[in-house]
Amino acid sequence: xxxxxxxxxxxxxxxxxxxxxxxxxxxxxxxxxxxxxxxxxxxxxxxxxxxxxxxxxxxxxxxxxxxxxxxxxxxxxxxxxxxxxxxxxxxxxxxxxxxxxxxxxxxxxxxxxxxxxxxxxxxxxxxxxxxxxxxxxxxxxxxxxxxxxxxxxxxxxxxxxxxxxxxxxxxxxxxxxxxxxxxxxxxxxxxxxxxxxxxxxxxxxxxxxxxxxxxxxxxxxxxxxxxxxxxxxxxxxxxxxxxxxxxxxxxxxxxxxxxxxxxxxxxxxxxxxxxxxxxxxxxxxxxxxxxxxxxxxxxxxxxxxxxxxxxxxxxxxxxxxx
Numbered sequence: 001x002x003x004x005x006x007x008x009x010x011x012x013x014x015x016x017x018x019x020x021x022x023x024x025x026x027x028x029x030x031x032x033x034x035x036x037x038x039x040x041x042x043x044x045x046x047x048x049x050x051x052x053x054x055x056x057x058x059x060x061x062x063x064x065x066x067x068x069x070x071x072x073x074x075x076x077x078x079x080x081x082x083x084x085x086x087x088x089x090x091x092x093x094x095x096x097x098x099x100x101x102x103x104x105x106x107x108x109x110x111x112x113x114x115x116x117x118x119x120x121x122x123x124x125x126x127x128x129x130x131x132x133x134x135x136x137x138x139x140x141x142x143x144x145x146x147x148x149x150x151x152x153x154x155x156x157x158x159x160x161x162x163x164x165x166x167x168x169x170x171x172x173x174x175x176x177x178x179x180x181x182x183x184x185x186x187x188x189x190x191x192x193x194x195x196x197x198x199x200x201x202x203x204x205x206x207x208x209x210x211x212x213x214x215x216x217x218x219x220x221x222x223x224x225x226x227x228x229x230x231x232x233x234x235x236x237x238x239x240x241x242x243x244x245x246x247x248x249x250x251x252x253x254x255x256x257x258x259x260x261x262x263x264x265x266x267x268x269x270x271x272x273x274x275x276x277x278x279x280x281x282x283x284x285x286x287x288x289x290x291x292x293x294x295x296x297x298x299x300x301x302x303x304x305x306x307x308x309x310x311x312x313x314x315x316x317x318x319x320x321x322x
Contacts, residue, residue: 093108
């Protein structure tokens, strides 16, 4: 939900209290904490970029994003990045700014009401924001495959419902989910139970939240696209068991990596980056070669790779402290 290095907005007592005060419609609103101002642009990280504007089919609002071309002679693929529930692409840029130097194009999208995207962020419209970005990529000339969809926290939790749609099966090749929550009801319940005053209401109020688009109910539908789930046992915003539940409900091929640090701090770890690149180069490339939506080898089994299993990619990043 939040980019490490910037002020965190947790799903804590403020979230729960607001839900109780404003009811069902208002509760949808307080899942989002958008920010209009940018704290940086990709040029501040010595990256080339293009502003992208997408007309939203639902209400005509324009969505904004950044396209970061690969910094290598030939792109190895494209990453579609969906951030968490707070701020905008400028604060979440540091999670993916390192990918162009590794040969990947990156497309970062702001949901309605975030950054320069018009409209207002709300459920269930935010799912269609994700859909609009996916369709824009599909229509882009000479899009380099594989297409890797990478979501963090809220962004991760939006992916299963969108990507499991039958019309989207051939539009992407693999999925990476970091610190995703199993469902909106579940994360609201967990947040309320962290407060002594709100704990009794946690047995009733979450059931007022619609649950027909929950990640846990649709994650199996993303198969046979390879899936990598990243989650930290030290995550105090989205508890670790959410990642474990999503992994158990997903179909193969699926992989789980317990990452270090607090909520959404894993991208600052060079070892985790290496594993992501290894997954993208091995699992995602196989899917792309076989053709979108084609089942993978039966030899792939659900596993939890250790920290040193996928470390063949060299990353020399002076901005990251090992």
